[in-house]
Amino acid sequence: MPETDVLLASRPHKPAVPQRTNSIEQVRSVCSIGAMHTAAAIPRAIPITHCGPGCADKQFMNVAFYNGFQGGGYGGGAVAPSTNATEREVVFGGAERLEELIDASLEVLDADLFVVLTGCIPDLVGDDIGAVVGPFQKRGVPIVFAETGGFRGNNFLGHERVTRAIIDQYVASYDPARDGAREPRTVNVWSVLPYHNTFWRGDLSEIKRLLEGIGLKVNILFGPESAGVAEWKAIPKAGFNLVLSPWLGLETARHLEKVYNQPFLHRPVLPIGAAETASFLREVAAFAGLDPVVVDAFIAAEERIYYSYMEYFTDFYSEYWWGLPAKFAVIGDSTYALALSKFLVNQLGLIPALQVVTENPPEETRSGIEAQFATLADDVGAPVLFEEDSYTIHQHVRATSFGHKAPILFGTTWERDVAKDLKAALVEVGFPASYEVVLSRTYVGFRGALTLLEKIYTTTVSASA
Template identity: 65%
Template sequence: METCKNTKFTSINQVRYGCALGAFHSVSAIPGAMPIAHCGPGCVDKQYMSLSFYNGFQGGGYSGGAVIPSSNLQENDVVFGGAKRLQELIEASLKILKADLFVVLNGCIGELVGDDTGAVVDSFQKQGIPIVNAETGGFKGNNFIGHEIVVKAIIEQFVDKYAQPHEQKQKGLINVWSELPFQNTFWRGDLAELKRVLEGAGFAVNILFGNTANGVEEWKSIPKAQFNLVVSPWLGLSIAQYLEEKYDQPYLHIPVLPIGADQTADFLHKVVDFAGIDKQKVDQFIVAEEKKYYYYLEHFTDFYAEYWWGLPSSYAVVGDSAYNLAINKFLVKQLGLIPAIQIITDNPPEKYRQAIIEEYKNLDTDVSTDVTFLEDGYEINTILEKVNYGHRPPIIFGTTWERDTSKKLGGSIVEVGFPASYEVVLDRTYIGYRGALSLLEKIFTTVISKSA
């Protein structure tokens, strides 16, 4: 115990992410892929119920939730090892379940007792079975970290088999790395909108996750892409850097998810300029989209002019870095609201934090704000209660955990992240052109219905 005497152990109240094993959701998000969990009993259920069910009630679908095979390791497996149990589970899964790709995720027990899941999986790989092993023990970090472990495992053990040496890159084809599936409540609609606007600009898009992706076949074409596009403050950056080294693919990093006409147009122009493709198509697309977008905004101004006196002027955002930054940019640039406090909850690695902080220093001309990195719900809500929001009640963009605090402040709350237990989400998006309109509807319906 000598090595631990100076270590500070803390617990997190009202957790806002899953463990690394929760990355089985990233596998389920790939059409045709099936996760297999090598972990203790209850691990899969807890990750599913928190990250998927009580987070927009997204459901499990074909390869998620209750469908996921699990070894449910017991005391006997801890003592004697669970490799044999895993082998039996894989054999049974191959007989019962149909998938284009299987991904074995090793949990805490398997990693701690030293189960060689790689050797077990390798025996099936040698039989030509499309199966991958990912070491995702929960102690390695949260599901953001687990996601990157899983993605790199799929590329290394599966995609790489289809890569050709010195392969000619397909101009205009891009691999997109952005939101974390299921963790982000609106990931399905967001990725679909991201793909739609990029295709509108003239690109062929490997979106990789969600129902608009082309499943495992799309993953096979990753090495052919002209470049990788990272649309998030940090998630996906290490993947893009890995692919740059592996397949000699450059990458473009745009840290802010675009919301609204101005930001989406700026986003598309950056991607087109980087790719060096014809700008005529993107300009035509932007003109057509803005015509529709501003038609709705023109009519929205009647409401805004009538009710401006009763609408919030300041706000707080509590959530993962991707949505936190994107919503801040939109609220300041589009609505002219005043940022009060911003709290990022996804525990970004230290090496990315300064770059994230810099983004908040330039939300708009002469508008900046500080950002706090914090995970504990008790501390977050204590801070929210002490902030000066001015003479009007604030609007809080947060999670279910902030609902009581919002009531205390007399404010409004829009749930934009995990957990979102008062939202039922199918294909809603809050990014791009369509998503901005949905977000405006949500914000102001919430505000005016609060007094009803």
């Protein structure tokens, strides 16, 4: 038996006290260059990767394929050009090779924006990417660059680097005399991480639909509902920015406030269900100065449909409540972990047993995330564990008391074995989700919550069969 197998086999199955390891098993994020998906999520934008052989392909297969089988789209997947840097570039530098690749890409690929991303090799050897990309920019080529070597952080931080690069290098400065007055009812949305969030396309589409429903014009920026680079060019004219996550996008909004004097609203909780969505829409409307009569009418129409479906659902719930899970665990990035916990506690009355945030958020953001989990409802709070290592996470899951009923786990493909051990139902809600095929599904808002209910209780009934 190989040494690694011996080490794995020797680990205790159910420790009394979970213990920390010095490594990460079954990763839940990828390295910074995974932000190539941030570029690919913009319609008609193409990432160009300057990295070692296989790096870009691994990002695609991990984040976009074995995660809902989302596909690469117009500029992602196998389309993205790469220098495939080798030992030669380590010794002599890869600037010349990158320049050749950009020239070739411009000749054969049709795009509105090219985004050059670097891997570990060029960042370590010190390739001057700005010196390579700069002459193309001076020629009017729509191209930007971001240094995204893996040692700089994960793809969440890489995402912030790419959005900052597009804003600073491509989006024009704002001059009211030249560009006209701001549009107070236009909003730029910064929310879930494209591709890494398995349901990002559907979620962003639903967010846009909701905001348009109360009277806003929405620059959603990513996905099929976006107008592509035209929306990015329009960022400075928007009346405000909306950050819809615990922390992702917040630095971008602060930067836009600095360079464009553009205010922003930070709403930490992604809205799932009637109560949270209505609260979200009213807060945005108040910030934007919208007509409350129009807003309330839209919410009332959505609630009427939502609660009509819920009335039908109660027949099932009242008959099977005795066999349904009472406690749950959520394992995922902070945006979905918090949103799901709020919905499950407030709308379904389930009891939070374990909450794990897995994307390694910056230290300065963690107290805010903890505060949100501490106030899931008026009289319900839950501590949150920040952990990336699946082995440690699964130790915590196995050591958690879920009572006499089998729990329901909201997690990833990595939780399938522990769910079987606990006879728990598992709903895959994040990276990697290798047993889900996802096109336009959303769990956000009024409509997404109904889809989530279907998924939860179809899974629960199937698990008990």
